[in-house]
Amino acid sequence: MMGFDQIPAAFYFFLAAIAVPFIPAGRLRGLLTLAIPVLVAYNIWQMGFGTFATVSFMGFDLELMRVDSLSRVFTLIFCLAAFLGNLYAWHLKDTTQQVAALLYAGSAIGAALAGDLITLFFYWEGTAIASVFLIWARGSQGAYNTGMRYLLIQIGSGVILIAGVALYFHETGSITFENMKLSSLGTWLIFLSFGIKAAFPLLHNWLQDSYPAATVTGTVILSAFTTKLAIYALARGFAGTEILIYIGAVMTFFPIFFAEIENDLRKVLAYSLNNQLGFMVVGVGIGTEMALNGTAAHAFVHILYKALLFMTVGAVLFRTGTSKASELGGLYRTMPLTATFCLIGAASISAFPLFSGFIAKSLILSEAAYKHYDYIWLVLVFASAGVLSHSGIKIPFFTFFAHDSGKRPAEAPAHMLLAMGITAVLCIFIGVVPSTLYSILPYAVDYVPYTTAHVIGQLQLLLFALLAFGILYRIGMHPPEIRATNLDTDWLYRRMAPSVVLTCARGIAVVWAYATSSILMKLQKLIQALYRTHGPEGRMARVWLTGSMVLWLAVILLAVLLVNYIS
Structure with missing residues (x-):
C-alpha cells in the first residue's frame, strides 16, 4: 500500500477539491475543508527530512515533495492558514470559493515542497489560476x-519563471531548486518572477488592487499564500543576494504613506502587508542563518496576525457592508469581541512585547545591526x-472607536469569532513562549528576545509613535479619512502609459498623413511632367522629318570620327 510519503501533500487538497462539488453544502463539506489541512500538517510533522514522491517527466527527474527544515515551516503555516481560513468561511455555501480555496492552498503547499524548478512552475501557476476565483x-x-488584471500579472510571472528555468537548464544542465546566483539571464528572469509575486516596488500594485476586491473570506485566504510563497522561493533560491536588502528596505518604507491616506481599511492592510514583506526580503x-530564521519566523507570525486583522475588518464588512474608515466608528459597542481580536492583531503587527510580532521581527533587526547595515537598520x-501608526492604531481606532458612525451591527457569527479567537490566542502564545516557534525554524536559534535593553527600546519606539499619532490627530494634522481614490504607481501604466501611447499614435498618424500627402503630391507632379514629355501630345511623341534625322546622324558620326582620330 502506498504510504503518505509517496503521495504529494498537495494532492490531498486537490482530491478534496474534486470531492467538494459532490458533497451537499453543509457541515460535512465544512468538516472536509478543515480535516485536510490538519491531516497534511500532521503527516508532514511526522515525516523525516528527505525527498519523496519522485517521478520522471519528459526526461526530467521531478521531486514532487522535498521536506527539509525550510520547506517544513512554510508548509505547516500554510496548513494552519488553510484551516483558519476555512473555519472563518464555514458559513459559505459557494462551491466555487470552497474549491478554489482548497486548490489554492494545495498549490502553495506543493510549491513549498517542490524540489525542482519545473514542479515549482506547475504549482506556481496553480496558485494564480485558483486564487483568481476568490x-x-x-x-x-x-x-x-x-x-483579469490579477490573473494577467500572475500568469505573466509564471511565463517569466518557465523562460528563466529553460535558460537556467541550458546554462547549467540542472533544474534543482536550490540557491542561485544572479549571474545569467536565466537566473535574473527567475528572480524577476519571484519579485512579481513578492510585490517588489513598482511590481506591487496587483496586491492593493486585488486583495480588497475579493470576497470577505477570500481576502483572508489570499493574504496567506501568494506573497509568502514568493518569500519562501526567494529564501530557497536567492538567500544572501545583497540587492534584496535594498529592495526590502524600500518595500518597508514606501507603503507607509499610501496606507496613512487610504480610506478603505482592507486596502490599508494590503499596503501594510507590502510593508511587512519588506522585512522578510x-x-x-x-x-545568514539568523536572518533566514527571522524571515521564516516573520512569515509565520505575519500570516497569523495579518489574517486576524483581515478577519476583523472582514467581519465588519460582513455585518455593515462597508470597510471604509469614513463610514465606520463606534462599533465596539455592538462588536466587542471583534474589537478585542482586532486590538490583539494590532499589537502583534506593531511588535508589542508579549505578542508574536515582537519575537520575530527582532531577529531581522538584530541581524541587520550585527552585520553593520546601519542605514538599513534605521529604515x-x-x-x-x-x-504602528497605519495598522496598530488606524485599523482598530477608526473601525471601532473614533467618531460614532451610528451603526449598531450584530457581533460577528460564531464561526468567525472562533477563527479569530484561535488566531488571537496563537498571536499571544507565540509571543509569550517564543521557543514554540523557534524550535521549528530552519536553523538552531541562539537568541533571547526578552532582554531589558530590547524591551525598553521597543517600548520607547512604540510610545513615541503613539504620542506622535495622538498629537497629530488632536491638532488635525493626521491625514483625514475621506472618500477618495488615491493614486499609486500603477497609474503610470494603467492611465498615463495608454494616454501617452494614444497621443504618440495620434502624432504619428498626423505625421504619416502629412508625409503621404506630400509624397503623393510630388509623385503626381512627376507623372504630369512625364506625361507632358512622353504623352501622346508630348515632345517625344512628335513626328521627326527625314532631313533632320540625317543631319543628326551626320553630326554624331563626325563626333565619333574626331574622337577616334584624336585617340
Whole structure:
C-alpha cells in the first residue's frame, strides 16, 4: 500500500477539491475543508527530512515533495492558514470559493515542497489560476476587471519563471531548486518572477488592487499564500543576494504613506502587508542563518496576525457592508469581541512585547545591526514605527472607536469569532513562549528576545509613535479619512502609459498623413511632367522629318570620327 510519503501533500487538497462539488453544502463539506489541512500538517510533522514522491517527466527527474527544515515551516503555516481560513468561511455555501480555496492552498503547499524548478512552475501557476476565483466570486464588474488584471500579472510571472528555468537548464544542465546566483539571464528572469509575486516596488500594485476586491473570506485566504510563497522561493533560491536588502528596505518604507491616506481599511492592510514583506526580503538578502530564521519566523507570525486583522475588518464588512474608515466608528459597542481580536492583531503587527510580532521581527533587526547595515537598520526602525501608526492604531481606532458612525451591527457569527479567537490566542502564545516557534525554524536559534535593553527600546519606539499619532490627530494634522481614490504607481501604466501611447499614435498618424500627402503630391507632379514629355501630345511623341534625322546622324558620326582620330 502506498504510504503518505509517496503521495504529494498537495494532492490531498486537490482530491478534496474534486470531492467538494459532490458533497451537499453543509457541515460535512465544512468538516472536509478543515480535516485536510490538519491531516497534511500532521503527516508532514511526522515525516523525516528527505525527498519523496519522485517521478520522471519528459526526461526530467521531478521531486514532487522535498521536506527539509525550510520547506517544513512554510508548509505547516500554510496548513494552519488553510484551516483558519476555512473555519472563518464555514458559513459559505459557494462551491466555487470552497474549491478554489482548497486548490489554492494545495498549490502553495506543493510549491513549498517542490524540489525542482519545473514542479515549482506547475504549482506556481496553480496558485494564480485558483486564487483568481476568490476575487471573481465577489460578483461585480469591478471584481471581474480586477481579477483579469490579477490573473494577467500572475500568469505573466509564471511565463517569466518557465523562460528563466529553460535558460537556467541550458546554462547549467540542472533544474534543482536550490540557491542561485544572479549571474545569467536565466537566473535574473527567475528572480524577476519571484519579485512579481513578492510585490517588489513598482511590481506591487496587483496586491492593493486585488486583495480588497475579493470576497470577505477570500481576502483572508489570499493574504496567506501568494506573497509568502514568493518569500519562501526567494529564501530557497536567492538567500544572501545583497540587492534584496535594498529592495526590502524600500518595500518597508514606501507603503507607509499610501496606507496613512487610504480610506478603505482592507486596502490599508494590503499596503501594510507590502510593508511587512519588506522585512522578510531584507532578511533573505542578509542571508545568514539568523536572518533566514527571522524571515521564516516573520512569515509565520505575519500570516497569523495579518489574517486576524483581515478577519476583523472582514467581519465588519460582513455585518455593515462597508470597510471604509469614513463610514465606520463606534462599533465596539455592538462588536466587542471583534474589537478585542482586532486590538490583539494590532499589537502583534506593531511588535508589542508579549505578542508574536515582537519575537520575530527582532531577529531581522538584530541581524541587520550585527552585520553593520546601519542605514538599513534605521529604515527598518522607522518602518516599524509606521506600522504602528497605519495598522496598530488606524485599523482598530477608526473601525471601532473614533467618531460614532451610528451603526449598531450584530457581533460577528460564531464561526468567525472562533477563527479569530484561535488566531488571537496563537498571536499571544507565540509571543509569550517564543521557543514554540523557534524550535521549528530552519536553523538552531541562539537568541533571547526578552532582554531589558530590547524591551525598553521597543517600548520607547512604540510610545513615541503613539504620542506622535495622538498629537497629530488632536491638532488635525493626521491625514483625514475621506472618500477618495488615491493614486499609486500603477497609474503610470494603467492611465498615463495608454494616454501617452494614444497621443504618440495620434502624432504619428498626423505625421504619416502629412508625409503621404506630400509624397503623393510630388509623385503626381512627376507623372504630369512625364506625361507632358512622353504623352501622346508630348515632345517625344512628335513626328521627326527625314532631313533632320540625317543631319543628326551626320553630326554624331563626325563626333565619333574626331574622337577616334584624336585617340
